Amino acid sequence: MSAMKNQQEGPVRRESGSKRRVRVRPVLIASVAGCAVLGGVLVLLPRERSAERVPPSSGALAMEAISSGVPAALPGLTELIEERRQAVRTHPKDATSWAVLGAAYVERGRRLADPAYYPRAEKALRMSLSVRPRRNTRALEGLAALSNARRDFPAARRWSEAALKLEPRRWTTYPLLIDAYTGLGEYTAAKRTLDRLTGLRSGPAVLARAAAVYRDRGWREDAAASLADAAAGARAPAEQAAYLERAGQLAFERGDLDVALRHFREAVRLDPDQFAAWAGQGRALAALGRTTEALNAYRAALAGQPCPQYALELGELYESLGMPEAARVRYGLLRERVRRAAAGGADEELVLGRFEADHGDPKAAVRRLRAEWKRQPATEVADALGWALYRAGEPEEALRFALTATDTERGGGVLDAASMYHRGMIEQELNRHGAARRHLTKALRINPHFSPLHAPAARTATEALGEPPDEGVPEMNGEAR
Secondary structure, X not given: OOHHHHHXXXXXXXXXXXXXXXXXXXXXXXXXXXXXXXXXXXXXXXXXXXXXXOOOOHHXXXXXXXXXXXXXXXXXXXXXXXXXXXXXXXXXXXXXXXHHHHHHHHHHHHHHOOOOHHXXXXXXXXXXXXXXXXXXXXXXXXXXXXXXXXXXXXXXXXXHHHHHHHOOOOOOHHHHHHHHHHHOOOHHHHHHHHHHHHHHOOOHHHHHHHHHHHHXXXXXXXXXXXXXXXXXXXXXXXXXXXXXXHHHHHHHHOOOXXXXXXXXXXXXXXXXXXXXXXXXXXXXXXXXXXXXXXXXXXXXXXXXXXXXXXXXXXXXXXXXXXXXXXXXXXXXXXXXXHHHHHXXXXXXXXXXXXXXXXXXXXXXXXXXXXXXXHHOOOHHHHHHHHXXXXXXXXXXXXXXXXXXXXXXXXXXXXXXXXXXHXXXXXXXXXXXXXXXXXHHHHHHHHOOOOOOOHHHHHHHHHHHHOOOOOOOOOOOXXXXX
């Protein structure tokens, strides 16, 4: 989609990077009665050293990040959690400390793909609500973030809406509600909520959230530009690394492998704990044919953040290399992590359904994904369910879901290579050769290296379909070119 087309379909309102940067003014120690520094920590300096400034602790930086809705560094989260645990032991009626502790647990669990933190987070956040049952927006936000992390998007929407009812102008709640709407497949509502957010606030965190909405609507150039501005305006390495990792994902989706790899590597340089960027490196390096490096990058990602999606990707890479035993080990890890997620109240049914469809029991995949679709019908669930139905031998029903997954009218306009491949293979099975050829070709045009297993299968299927007929000559099944 060209930049001109993006402007026609969805005008983008972006400020210059210079306007979004937040300048830190020198702290004046004189007659000022009090001023808030990062995370609400007041740093008082001796008069004779008033020109010097003591750097904030990593815990204070993590506190600022959580309060501002931006990614926090893992060491800072560790320090912040310990600080708040001490605080609630000393002052068990401190609702704010309980809420901060819960939010820090959520972020640490998300960064480490460790769902064991989620029950602790829920306990702390509910304790905050029990201490302060009214007008406790911070605790409600924490519960919304926890629900999003667990992929419980209906609950995330309820908690976010409750928080906004209390404080409609509290901008940090809006990104949580956008995530919930996206997970529920309510893309129009997500865009409407983004518009309200941008009316209240600008800056890197808002730009990054806007980029996610633009990507979901198929406005990839706008998404990339917003992420570039967000990364340029980020104030901390962990925040900048997170935005660069997302920029790398966008570049990979459009098949721009060198750019993707550059973004992923810079993200890891800034924050070695940015494990999603390690996985991104594995994805890009595998596509570039640098398999040894790709395997090492994936192993680093799984060592720090053993999420099921990375295990699936690494398993498929091993499978593509003719190493089935190594693949089975990673698939075993996937199953174990899904079980652990369920124990922590997290939902990994989508990735498990994808795995079962291709490497396990397709009928079990259909059962799991039907339930997921009923609960939270996002386009990615429609795509996975359609593919599972195809693998289970039900191509007619599979096509209905494949059409839903690639229907830009629903508001989820991102047409990725995998969903195009799935639709094309289903259409080929139904002898809709013209449509199959178009969608398989489109998949390879979007990203010819979208999967080490499925991209070669797409090429093989396209070659088997052959060249399209001459202009005006109908296909064998009656479909025109």
